[in-house]
Amino acid sequence: MRYIDLPEFGGPEKMQLAQGDVPVAGAGEVLIRVEAAGVNRPDVVQRAGFYPPPAGASPVLGLEVAGQVAAVGEGVTRWQVGERVCALTNGGGYAEYALAPAAQCLPVPEGLTAVEAAALPETFFTVWSNLIHRAHLKQGETLLVHGGSSGIGTSAIQIAVSLGVRVFATAGSAEKCAACKKLGAERAINYREQDFVAEVRAATNNRGADVILDMVGGDYVDRNIQAAAQDGRIVNIAFLAGARVEVNMLPVMLKRLTLTGSTLRPQRPEVKAAIARDLLEQVWPLVATGKIRPQIAATFPLADVAAAHRLMESSNHIGKIVLEI
Structure with missing residues (x-):
C-alpha cells in the first residue's frame, strides 16, 4: 500500500509518499480500505516532534x-x-489501508461522501467528549x-x-465570522x-458564558476567566x-469556576467507545438529516499532504482539510 512516511521530524516537506505492507487486523480491530483521511492539528504537532503516538499505535500520521x-x-x-465506515484511529490514517478499534468505528451517515465522513470522527469525538462529558453543557446555557x-x-x-445552546464564537476575519x-x-x-x-x-447582561471551549491558551486563559459566568466551565483542548x-x-x-482540559488520543479505549455510542445515538441522526454537516475547506491528494499541512498551519481555512486517497 501507499502511505505517508515521516523519516524525521520537521516541516511539511519531511513527509514522503512511501510503499509498505498492508497492516493486519488484530483482535477487536477493523482494517479499513481508506478513501479519505482527515487532517488535524495533532497531526501537525506530531510531524513537528511534539505529540508522540501512544505505545502500540501506528507511527504513521492520521x-x-x-x-x-x-x-x-x-x-x-x-x-x-464491505460496509462503509468512518473511524477514529489511533494513528495510521494517511495510508491506503488503516486499522481502527472496532468500537471507534461508526457507519457513514446516509447521504455523506467519503470526504465528508472522514471529517467527522476526530473533531466530533473531541467536541462531544469535552462539551458534554467534561463541561456538562446543557440546553439553555451559553457557550463561547x-x-x-x-x-x-x-x-x-x-x-x-x-x-438548544446559545453560542458565541471568535474568529479572525469577517469571512470567518x-x-x-x-x-x-x-x-x-x-x-x-x-x-x-x-x-x-x-x-x-454581564453574566458571561457558562462554558468556554478554548484551543488558543496564552493570554486567553486569564481572559476566559473574566468572560466566564458564575459556576462556569472552561475547557482547554x-x-x-x-x-x-x-x-x-x-x-x-469567587465565581466557582472549573478549569479543565483533555487530549483525546491517550484516553482509554472504553472512554472512546462510550463517546462513539453517544455520537451514534444523538448526533448521527442529525447528520443524516442535514441538520449538522461537516464543513469541508479543501481536499488534497495523498501525495500533496505537505500542501494540506501548510494550509492547516496558515489557518487560512474554514472547516476541515481532507486527504483523498
Missing part, C-alpha cells in the same frame, strides 16, 4: 478515516467486510467557542445549537478588532498561543 471495511479481527461481530471557523469550531457550533453565524452562532466576534470579554459580557501563563486565580474561587 487520526480519522472513512472507507470500506476490508477485514475484521478476532472477536469483531459489529462490522462486516474560540477558533469558531476551525474544524473543531464549526463542529462545536453545530452540536451546541442542536442542543460570517461562516460561524451561518452555522448558528448568535454572535461572531472578530478577535482582531473586538474584545471578546467585553462582547460576551455585554451580550449576556490546545495551547496554540502557549501553555505557560500567569493568571489571577481569585476570580476562579
Whole structure:
C-alpha cells in the first residue's frame, strides 16, 4: 500500500509518499480500505516532534478515516467486510489501508461522501467528549467557542445549537465570522478588532458564558476567566498561543469556576467507545438529516499532504482539510 512516511521530524516537506505492507487486523480491530483521511492539528504537532503516538499505535500520521471495511479481527461481530465506515484511529490514517478499534468505528451517515465522513470522527469525538462529558453543557446555557471557523469550531457550533445552546464564537476575519453565524452562532466576534470579554459580557447582561471551549491558551486563559459566568466551565483542548501563563486565580474561587482540559488520543479505549455510542445515538441522526454537516475547506491528494499541512498551519481555512486517497 501507499502511505505517508515521516523519516524525521520537521516541516511539511519531511513527509514522503512511501510503499509498505498492508497492516493486519488484530483482535477487536477493523482494517479499513481508506478513501479519505482527515487532517488535524495533532497531526501537525506530531510531524513537528511534539505529540508522540501512544505505545502500540501506528507511527504513521492520521487520526480519522472513512472507507470500506476490508477485514475484521478476532472477536469483531459489529462490522462486516464491505460496509462503509468512518473511524477514529489511533494513528495510521494517511495510508491506503488503516486499522481502527472496532468500537471507534461508526457507519457513514446516509447521504455523506467519503470526504465528508472522514471529517467527522476526530473533531466530533473531541467536541462531544469535552462539551458534554467534561463541561456538562446543557440546553439553555451559553457557550463561547474560540477558533469558531476551525474544524473543531464549526463542529462545536453545530452540536451546541442542536442542543438548544446559545453560542458565541471568535474568529479572525469577517469571512470567518460570517461562516460561524451561518452555522448558528448568535454572535461572531472578530478577535482582531473586538474584545471578546467585553462582547460576551455585554451580550449576556454581564453574566458571561457558562462554558468556554478554548484551543488558543496564552493570554486567553486569564481572559476566559473574566468572560466566564458564575459556576462556569472552561475547557482547554490546545495551547496554540502557549501553555505557560500567569493568571489571577481569585476570580476562579469567587465565581466557582472549573478549569479543565483533555487530549483525546491517550484516553482509554472504553472512554472512546462510550463517546462513539453517544455520537451514534444523538448526533448521527442529525447528520443524516442535514441538520449538522461537516464543513469541508479543501481536499488534497495523498501525495500533496505537505500542501494540506501548510494550509492547516496558515489557518487560512474554514472547516476541515481532507486527504483523498
